[in-house]
Amino acid sequence: MYVKIGDREFSFYRVDLDILKTGIQDIFSHFDKKTIRELLLQPRYKNIKDIFESNYKQFLDYPAGEVLFTLKKNKDPVYKLFLNNYGDLVYSQFVVKGNESLLNKSGLYMITVDEELVFAGVCANSFKLRFNQHIGNISPKCCYKDGTATHCHVNAKITESLPKGKVYFKICPMKNMDETKKVKNAIINRFEPIWNLRFGREELYS
Incomplete structure (x- = not known):
């Protein structure tokens, strides 16, 4: 054409x-290259750094994907703050x-x-x-x-x-x-x- x-x-x-x-889901949960603490040092996460460090201290030194998947399973929408607008969809x-x-x-x-x-x-x-x-x-x-x-x-x-x-x-x-x-x-x-x-x-x- x-x-x-x-x-x-x-x-x-x-x-x-x-x-x-x-039908691939929850791809974000496999990200284990950085902890939540390390991720929060990046500029894109500066708006949620204080919130997370204050309210989710127990998760800071665990792999980011593992933490976000736990939050999702617990129906805590804060996990979405780490993802782009299309980061928790169904893929192929x-x-x-x-x-x-x-x-x-x-x-x-x-x-x-x-x-x-x-x-x-x-x-x-x-x-x-x-x-x-x-x-x-x-x-x-x-x-x-x-x-x-x-x-x-x-x-x-x-x-x-x-x-x-x-x-x-x-x-x-x-x-x-x-x-x-x-x-x-x-x-x-x-x-x-x-x-x-x-x-x-x-x-x-x-």
């Missing part, structure tokens, strides 16, 4: 998803299949569900790396405030769409990242992909 922006046409090549596992693990020479390039990509454009994004590294190791394989750290909310958001939306729709990635190799971002923003402005709009303006123009 191709997309026409102004007087230029951009060709997109479809790649298929191979779903390895779905998947890889993409297609032309390897294209997948090893960088550029612009779109996601379609039943041929409706729902998301547009940019890969500064290879498509294969972004899809297989990041979007398609959500890590525990990804779920936290200083993780990658975009990957959580997109994976969760794909997971939600899988039972009832055909999901594809479509890639357009491009070398110039400044141009790639401009084309992405033009596509978003023109087609208003619903997943971009729900994620917010930070994602639209990043």
